[in-house]
Amino acid sequence: MAGEWLALFRDPNAQWILFGCMLLGLGSGVIGSFAYLRKQSLMGDALAHAALPGVCIAFMLSGSKSILLFLIGAAAAGVVATFGIGFITRHTRIKQDAALAIVLSVFFGIGIVLLTRIQHSGAGNQSGLDKFLFGQAASMVRSDVILMAVISAVLIAVCALLFKEFKLLSFDPGFARGLGYPVAFLEQLIMLLIVIAVVVGIQAVGVVLMAALLITPAVSARYWTEKLGVMVVLSGVIGALSGLVGTYVSASGNNLPTGPLTVLASTVLFVVSVVFAPRRGLLSKVLLRAAARNELRREKEFLLAERRERREEAV
Amino acid sequence: MKRANPLSIEDLSVAYQKKPVLRDITFEAPEGKLIGIVGPNGAGKSTLIKAALGLIPRLSGSVAIYGKPYSEQRKLVGYVPQRESVDWDFPTNALDVVMMGRYGHLGWFRRPGTAEKKRAMECLEKVGMADFAGRQISQLSGGQQQRIFLARALAQDANLYFMDEPFVGVDAATEKAIVTLLNELKTQGKTVLVVHHDLATVKEYFDWVMLLNERLISFGPAETTFTADNLQRAYGGKLTMLDHGDRSAILVSGRG
Amino acid sequence: MSTFWIILTGALVASACGIVGCFLVLRRMALVGDAISHSVLPGIVIAFLISGSRDSLAMMLGAAAIGLVTVFLIQWFHQSGVQSDASIGVVFTALFAVGVVLVSLYTRHIDLDLDCVLYGEIAYVPWNTIELAGIDIGPKAVWGVGIALALILALLFLFYKQFKICSFDPAMAAAVGIPVALFHYLLMGLVSVTTVASFESVGAILVVGMLVVPPATAYLLTEKLGRMIAYSVAIGCASSVLGYGLASLLDASIAGCMIAVAGGLFLVALLFSPSHGVIFRKLRQKRMIRHRTAS
Numbered sequence: 001m002a003g004e005w006l007a008l009f010r011d012p013n014a015q016w017i018l019f020g021c022m023l024l025g026l027g028s029g030v031i032g033s034f035a036y037l038r039k040q041s042l043m044g045d046a047l048a049h050a051a052l053p054g055v056c057i058a059f060m061l062s063g064s065k066s067i068l069l070f071l072i073g074a075a076a077a078g079v080v081a082t083f084g085i086g087f088i089t090r091h092t093r094i095k096q097d098a099a100l101a102i103v104l105s106v107f108f109g110i111g112i113v114l115l116t117r118i119q120h121s122g123a124g125n126q127s128g129l130d131k132f133l134f135g136q137a138a139s140m141v142r143s144d145v146i147l148m149a150v151i152s153a154v155l156i157a158v159c160a161l162l163f164k165e166f167k168l169l170s171f172d173p174g175f176a177r178g179l180g181y182p183v184a185f186l187e188q189l190i191m192l193l194i195v196i197a198v199v200v201g202i203q204a205v206g207v208v209l210m211a212a213l214l215i216t217p218a219v220s221a222r223y224w225t226e227k228l229g230v231m232v233v234l235s236g237v238i239g240a241l242s243g244l245v246g247t248y249v250s251a252s253g254n255n256l257p258t259g260p261l262t263v264l265a266s267t268v269l270f271v272v273s274v275v276f277a278p279r280r281g282l283l284s285k286v287l288l289r290a291a292a293r294n295e296l297r298r299e300k301e302f303l304l305a306e307r308r309e310r311r312e313e314a315v
Numbered sequence: 316m317k318r319a320n321p322l323s324i325e326d327l328s329v330a331y332q333k334k335p336v337l338r339d340i341t342f343e344a345p346e347g348k349l350i351g352i353v354g355p356n357g358a359g360k361s362t363l364i365k366a367a368l369g370l371i372p373r374l375s376g377s378v379a380i381y382g383k384p385y386s387e388q389r390k391l392v393g394y395v396p397q398r399e400s401v402d403w404d405f406p407t408n409a410l411d412v413v414m415m416g417r418y419g420h421l422g423w424f425r426r427p428g429t430a431e432k433k434r435a436m437e438c439l440e441k442v443g444m445a446d447f448a449g450r451q452i453s454q455l456s457g458g459q460q461q462r463i464f465l466a467r468a469l470a471q472d473a474n475l476y477f478m479d480e481p482f483v484g485v486d487a488a489t490e491k492a493i494v495t496l497l498n499e500l501k502t503q504g505k506t507v508l509v510v511h512h513d514l515a516t517v518k519e520y521f522d523w524v525m526l527l528n529e530r531l532i533s534f535g536p537a538e539t540t541f542t543a544d545n546l547q548r549a550y551g552g553k554l555t556m557l558d559h560g561d562r563s564a565i566l567v568s569g570r571g
Numbered sequence: 572m573s574t575f576w577i578i579l580t581g582a583l584v585a586s587a588c589g590i591v592g593c594f595l596v597l598r599r600m601a602l603v604g605d606a607i608s609h610s611v612l613p614g615i616v617i618a619f620l621i622s623g624s625r626d627s628l629a630m631m632l633g634a635a636a637i638g639l640v641t642v643f644l645i646q647w648f649h650q651s652g653v654q655s656d657a658s659i660g661v662v663f664t665a666l667f668a669v670g671v672v673l674v675s676l677y678t679r680h681i682d683l684d685l686d687c688v689l690y691g692e693i694a695y696v697p698w699n700t701i702e703l704a705g706i707d708i709g710p711k712a713v714w715g716v717g718i719a720l721a722l723i724l725a726l727l728f729l730f731y732k733q734f735k736i737c738s739f740d741p742a743m744a745a746a747v748g749i750p751v752a753l754f755h756y757l758l759m760g761l762v763s764v765t766t767v768a769s770f771e772s773v774g775a776i777l778v779v780g781m782l783v784v785p786p787a788t789a790y791l792l793t794e795k796l797g798r799m800i801a802y803s804v805a806i807g808c809a810s811s812v813l814g815y816g817l818a819s820l821l822d823a824s825i826a827g828c829m830i831a832v833a834g835g836l837f838l839v840a841l842l843f844s845p846s847h848g849v850i851f852r853k854l855r856q857k858r859m860i861r862h863r864t865a866s
Contacts, residue, residue: 036654036657039654039656040656041654041656041657041660042602042656042657042659042660044660045660088841091841091849091852092791092841092847092849093404093453093790093847094596094787094790094791095599095601097599097600097601097602097656098596098599098601098783098787100601100602101601101602101604101605101779101782101783102601102780102783102784102787102834102837104605104779105605105777105779105780105783105784105830105834106780106784106830106831106833106834106837108777108780108830109777109780109826109827109828109829109830109831109833109834110827110830110831110834111827112777112823112824112826112827112830113818113821113823113824113827113828113831114823115824115827116822116823116824116827117821117822117823120822120823208609208664208667209664209667209668209671211660211664212660212661212664212665212668214660215657215660215661215664216660216661216664216665218657219653219657219658219661222653256672256675256676257671257672257675259668259671260667260668260669260671260672260675261668261672263664263665263667263668264665264668264669264672267661267664267665267668270661270665274648274651280651280652282651285651289330292330292334292335292374293374293375296328296330296335296338296374296375299338300339365742368745368746369745370742370745370746386748389746389747389748392746394742394743394746394747396740396742396743400740400742401739401740402597402599402739405597405738405739405796406597406790406793406794406795406796406798406799407735407739407794407795407796408794408795412739415732415735415736415739415740415743418732418733418736418744418747418749419747419748419749421732423730424729426731426732427732451794467743471747
């Protein structure tokens, strides 16, 4: 068993893939924390689905499978999608959730239409694009992984540099505007970072499950701490750990797709957080509620005793 | 045998997570009174109503409506929730909302028919909204929406009413309409508990007052209960009283 | 004949989704619908592994159960302090991942094509027929979706007023003694059943489009719940028929085209609806300003 472990890690290609997935988990965990605090968790989901038509159009126009072109296509589609969601909620009585679901499904529907067009036309190198639905890290080549690693590193660097700005933006955008921060620009920047994380992640975990990498580590991290800095780092670590476990299990030869396994790994970490986290966790909450009940009872007994004493004194 | 009081609450405590919002509330509401529930923000006024109606879980205590548990007496109770608690973009008209007041009486399978429609129209007339029966609810003003909610409660044909902040954000005409309605209910011998914010109008609108701040501070007829002393206890130091002869103006500092 | 069956299936799917979708949109639970449509996947696979067949009834029960589990988990996490949309995201991705892993693990034992689960193959519907007493009584999918639709219609007929008040004012509904939780889970159960009945034809992911887009379009066109449901069904049927036509024209995924058409119809309503359309509202505003400045 241990031998297999080592053998797997000695293969340079596997090393690269593992490294790439961990960086991806780290990057999306970090940016996901800001999305979570800005109450935009499912925006990642919408952007991931919306990326599909963008990627397809990029492929149709260029005929090549280049991450950079995909990134541009997905970013363009993402911008259109966020604009669409904003337009619907601002101009009609349709609420945010329905607007998100509409944009997500319509974009994805169009994406599927384009995808089947590409497949049926025969010109497309199929193996590339249909992996996009669930991701297949094993099929990535070294140059893909290097690009992924570079982009993830840039993502993390931007978050580190603008930490203070993003923090204020997540907590109190109105105040940030008052301080003269370019709030609209920063909001778009966060959106762009999410799109970048999504596009990078699509190859490894796929369109459908990319949302999990943005949401689950952030929510898990929130359980353990009240400090934003700690939360962001923790979320990144949880994401990286999930990427590690997912890639490892997938690569150990049972032909399971990487994406779902990575998501399951992060879900396990989430469940652990839900149950065992101090203060917010389930266990400690049960204890707290019992304590509240006890306290109330004790208080009442104390009051009763006091009243009795007073009555006795009066007698 | 003496008839049981409309509402008797014993030893009621409610907590959200760890923090108790109501402690050891015990009182008996007398029949045929307009009762104002007053207290600072976060005193648990709405929570008291919701706990009495069983909409939120209680930590301890019991609630009886005319001597029996609420689940057996639902038809005797009318409820006016806070206006913001529903989505006014819902595709329906005013008459339809008022008819919802009859749903409790209809039981599981019966559908609202002409009798319910007639009753709903009567209730709309009572709040002066008969002309708006067919109007889509999002096109009504805040005060008109509040009156629709009152009409719906009237359609419930209850003996005991709970109203959660009916005076918030309404125009003067609606405020007057609500007061007239409250007095009409009173003359019919019904009991009404109203969560109220505006201390200046408490004595004018209600004959009984409950002062609440996590605990029951005081409960009784307005003249003896709504006193400077009791108010000071309910609001702590956030209150300043200015005496102007027999009318006293009350200022609540901070967010009232 | 096969075209007829395909269009009939599409129309049945659209009707079933259009009805339950109205309540999802009005209750601001569109994304819960999205979550359920993803998370029925493991339910379908598990039901398939246990029963060993693509028996519609077993699958429907499995899916309804897992749909309720999804809703329960979402609410539970939300109550324990997770933001509601994040808890939706965590739950459905986890369950969907379980489903995909199960499909990949048992791929040799299951003739469940992952692509088919994802974006449906309504084109195969006419060839998968069932026989009763030796007589071919039509495609399985038609019966499956038909039964789901009949169930929805029956429940809606019996409990229309309950569904309505629970969507508009749940606190009031609870206060007058309507079992709000029961109707909540009943609705969620119906969403799950609809999803699983539709997944063969439109796929697990695009079901959400049929659940949300036609009702949202109808929401822009009317002020009455009854009419909203009727319009939603009509718009859904129109999208499925037009979508089928578009798909045969483009030689592309039928389900994808159906959603694309539904999206197109939504866009038309968004711009040109007489009461809520952007353009008419702008015009009315302008007229009002002109009116005011004139007087």
